[in-house]
Amino acid sequence: MSRIQRCFKSLASAGFFRIQDGKTLELISHGREYAKLLQHHWLRLRPLAAHVGAISNSSSTTNAQRFSFPKSQQFRANFQELLEVHPRKAKCPTLLKHQNTCSSSDSNPLFTVRSPATLLTTDFLVEPHRALEHFYNIQRESKIWWMRVSSNPIRYRIVPCELGDDLNPKNYQAIDIRSSYGDAEEVTVEQLSLVKFDDDKNFLLPDARTGESVQPTVIRSVIELETSTCALLLDGCDHSRDAQSLLLNRVLSPYQCGIACVESESELSEDLADLCLHLKHVINHAGLRLCQGSGFALTKDASKLTEHLLESDMLGVPYTLVLNEQTLxxxxxxxxxxxxxxxxxxxxxxxxxxxxxxFKN
Incomplete structure (x- = not known):
């Protein structure tokens, strides 16, 4: 069994996803919780963005759609919503965020994700004369973001995409940000595409500096949430440690803290349980995500405690509070x-x- 296959098996047994047909992944329980946190983190990224468009269904993404999206009905509706609902942000440069569902992509050789997939899309509307400058800056910012949420930052690289003979490089650019797993291939976690508008008076914005009307160039970022979630889970599991554990970013871990208690004296077990309940309330009240179930585990001896801690490690829980009779x-x-x-x-x-x-630091 290969290293990556062992990771798949460990993540499946821990309840992050189930594996179908040996290659198709479906997020379950803990995996869905992690995906929600990643989605929320994306929503807070670049807070000046205008959030437009409701979640809707669309066809699967293709390379052709990477460059034809400015002509789509959804893009036109989002642009109109920017003008009508967010007039103060309707300047160049600006950015729009929206989400929709589609058929999952099968372009990753390592695994596929069961449909439907959630697409997290950011459209940057930038000055045409600075479009390439913005494009390179956004590439760098995006790669740094992936490196920060990952346990192994050196996995990520920027890969230029071939445009085809029918596309002019002056008007079109495309790169993928990919996470590498050695001999086990790569996973595309984000696509960035630059498209220069054809002359269209319906797509004009005032330049934020001069006030002059310009036709913006669009740089689109697309993240397939479920695929990226599985890639980050695999990243956290694929490490050189002897023991199994899931080294997720502690801010994005589905559970940030656990409580374990060793109760060797039965007459004190009720008091220890009450203390655990108190700590559970304190931690929940502080907004920290406590481990699933009752929020704490009562163990009878050190071997059971070790077993519980190993289970917590495989769930990616960064910290566990361990109590005993001395705590009382x-x-x-x-x-x-x-x-x-x-x-x-x-x-x-x-x-x-x-x-x-x-967690703050």
Whole structure:
């Protein structure tokens, strides 16, 4: 079994996706939670964007559609919505964000994702004389974003796409941002395309600097959410560690914290359970995502605790609070890190501020 196949098996057993026909992936439970967080992170990216267009269905994306989208009914409706609903943002340069569903792409050799797929699309409307400058800047920004949300930043590279003889490079450009998994091929996580408008008086915006009407050039970014989610999950699982664990970005992990308790003395088990419930309430109130189920695990011995921590590692939980009978006496507990597998002592009064500072920084 190859390294990547072992990762697929581990992620499937942990409840992130199910595998159909050996290659088709379908997100389930934990995988869907991770996809929602990635989608929310994309929504907060570039906050000055105008959000337009409701989620709708469309056909699958093709290379031809990468360059023909300015003629589509959806693009025209989004442009009109920009003028009518967001007049203050209707200047050049500006950007639009919208989402829609489509048939999933089968262009990735490593795996395919079960349809329908969610497309996260950003349209940059830029000054035509600075279009290439914007295009190169957006490439760099996008690649840096993928590197930041990944556990292995060196996976990502920018790959120029062939345009074909019928397209003029002065009017069209295209690149893919791909995540590499060594001999196991690559996955396209984002497509960037530049299209220069034909003369069309219906697509004019005032230049933000001069106020003069210009016909903007469009740079479109498209992220297929489910494919990118699976790529990032695979990235977090494909590492050189001996033990299995999922090294997800701690801000985007479906669960940020867990609670584990070792109750060796039965007469104290009720008090420890109450303390766990209190910590669960405190952590939830702070807005941190607690591990699934009851939010805490009660174990009888060290071996069961180790087993629980390994399960938490495979869910990508960055930190686990470990309590025992001594916690009831002195308020001290262990904060165990998924990444280092080391633990440090913290006082119950430092929860959740200590954790919030970790995730903030």
């Amino acid at each position: 006496k002195n308020g001290l507990m262990q904060l165990r890190s998924r990444d280092t597998r080391l633990a440090e002592a913290i006082h119950i009064s430092d929860v959740p501020d200590y954790l919030l500072n970790i």
